[in-house]
Amino acid sequence: MKWIKKLFGKQESTHETTTSSEIDFAELPAWLEVNSQKISSEIEKDVSGLFKELEASISELKESNARLLEAKVEGNFDIRAVKRAKSNRENVTKQVGVFIDKLEVPENMDFGALKGFHEAAMQNLNTCLENMDRSFRYTRAVFPQESKDVTESLGRLGQVLNELGKTVLGHNQEMEAIKVISKYLKEIRELFASIEAENRELESKNQKIQALRDEAARIGKTLEEFKQGETWQKLQGLQEELALAGDRLKKAETGLNSLILPFSGNLSRIKKLHESGKYTLKPEVKRQLDICLETPANLDPSFFPELQKVLEDPALDIQIQKKEKSLAQIRSAVSGFEEKKREYIEARKAFKAKKSELAGSDTGELAGLEHKETELLTRIRLLEEEIESSEKKLVALKEELKAGEEKLQASVSVIDSNVKILFLP
Structure with a gap:
């Protein structure tokens, strides 16, 4: 084909646009x-x-x-x-x-x-x-x-x-540049719009944060005034008295339990023998046995004589030495049980009374204020996180915009190297 293609020849064609x-x-x-x-x-x-x-x-x-x-x-x-x-x-x-x-x-x-x-x-x-x-x-x-x-x-x-x-x-380079310019024009307009929207959103969130901070400060001031007031002082006193009553109740309960604890192991043993059918307890004795193991404060003192009878029963499969030791411990418990129970009941009554008094005195104002303050601070923190995310997004959008502006300028220069685009600040 060279014999035909040699006839085609070559010529140069130039095109130049100059506008400054x-x-x-x-x-x-x-x-x-x-x-x-x-x-x-x-x-x-x-x-x-x-x-x-x-x-x-x-x-x-x-x-x-x-x-x-x-x-x-x-x-x-x-x-x-x-x-x-x-x-x-x-x-x-x-x-x-x-x-x-x-x-x-x-x-x-x-x-x-x-x-x-x-x-x-x-x-x-x-x-x-x-x-x-x-x-x-x-x-x-x-x-x-x-x-x-x-x-x-x-x-x-x-x-x-x-x-x-x-x-x-x-003209290919120029026509390709025209297509690219149209593309970048659209992208840059969209980026401008996104940046403006993000700035408006940031401004709105900052205003919300300021309003929330002002409200949180007001709530904080109200809390301080409340804690300096008579109601708070009274509540503090009642809480201290309740704590003391709680300690008294705990000590009374420990004292009462200490009477039962020494022979509680044999009580558990008797309960297992009953449940396995190897020994039979009277229904009332079984009920009192459960109370003794679970809540000694509710125990009827009449249970101790019945328990002694059970331990003295030869049919009960427990070593004689353990039986005798438990019987001695029970006699010791009987001598102090009434007083220990009375102390426990009085302590429990005093604790409930103080607790009721505290509940009646607490209007819930303190809890409400603290809850409101916590809620406001949480909302502020979430908004701050959103602002941080928005600021990062804004930086990325501005970097993308700058890159787009550079590409647009380069494409415009293909058509006219003297044209400089003045972008928005």
């Missing part, structure tokens, strides 16, 4: 529209003459192809060579015809249509050359002049297509 100015970001869409139309007009102007040449070249190629198809054999050739040449001539003219049919000149002269037309035309031309290359060698030997005419017509058409490609692609 500073424009606000808000003016950029109008600037872009003006320059887009300007570049489109330049492209249309540049290619209009080439399309006239293209139409003339297509017409010339059609005529050359027709002459090759109708050419007569002139000269003395081997009959087999003539037959082979005619057969291959059909393929050559067919391939050229297919190529011509596919050269549909676009009605729309915008950049995309022109670029698509050129790419398709060059691809179809190369396909044509590849498909006719082998056949053309045989055709050229018998029909030299007509073959030469087709070769030259293809070459001139190829040159026009090359010039068209250089003209169109000479």
Whole structure:
């Protein structure tokens, strides 16, 4: 194919736009529209003459192809060579015809249509050359002049297509920049809106925090005044008295339990023997046994004589030494039980009375104030965390905006290196 492609030749095409100015970001869409139309007009102007040449070249190629198809054999050739040449001539003219049919000149002269037309035309031309290359060698030997005419017509058409490609692609960088600028314009507008919304949200949250802090300070002051007042002092005194009553009750309960504790092991043993069926207790004795083990303060003193009878029963499967020891411990318990129980009952009564008095005196004001203060401080902490998150997001948005502005400036510079965009502060 080199014998045809060498005919295409090369030429340079240049395009330059020079405008020196500073424009606000808000003016950029109008600037872009003006320059887009300007570049489109330049492209249309540049290619209009080439399309006239293209139409003339297509017409010339059609005529050359027709002459090759109708050419007569002139000269003395081997009959087999003539037959082979005619057969291959059909393929050559067919391939050229297919190529011509596919050269549909676009009605729309915008950049995309022109670029698509050129790419398709060059691809179809190369396909044509590849498909006719082998056949053309045989055709050229018998029909030299007509073959030469087709070769030259293809070459001139190829040159026009090359010039068209250089003209169109000479504006490719600018047209790509226009698309990129439109994209970045949209992204930057969205980033501006996001940053403004985030700033408004931050301001709103800071105002809420300040209001909550003011309320928390007011609650704190009320708490301090409450703790300095008579009600608080009275509550403090009652709480101290309740604590003392609680200690007294605990000591009384410990004293009472200490009477039962020494022989509680044998009580548990008797309970297990009853539950396993190895020994039978009277229902009331069993009930009192449970009370003795669980809540000695509720025990009826009449239980001790019955317990002594149980321990003295030979049927009870407990060692004699343990029985005797428990009987001695029970007699000791009986001697002090009434007094210990009375002390416990009095201590419990005093504790309940003091607890009731404290409950009656506490209006719940302190708890309410403390709860409110805690709630306010929690809300403040959550808002502070949200603000911290928003501030990080804002930093990321501003970094993204800066990067977008740099890319936008670079894309604008492709169209006009002297234009500087003045972004919002």
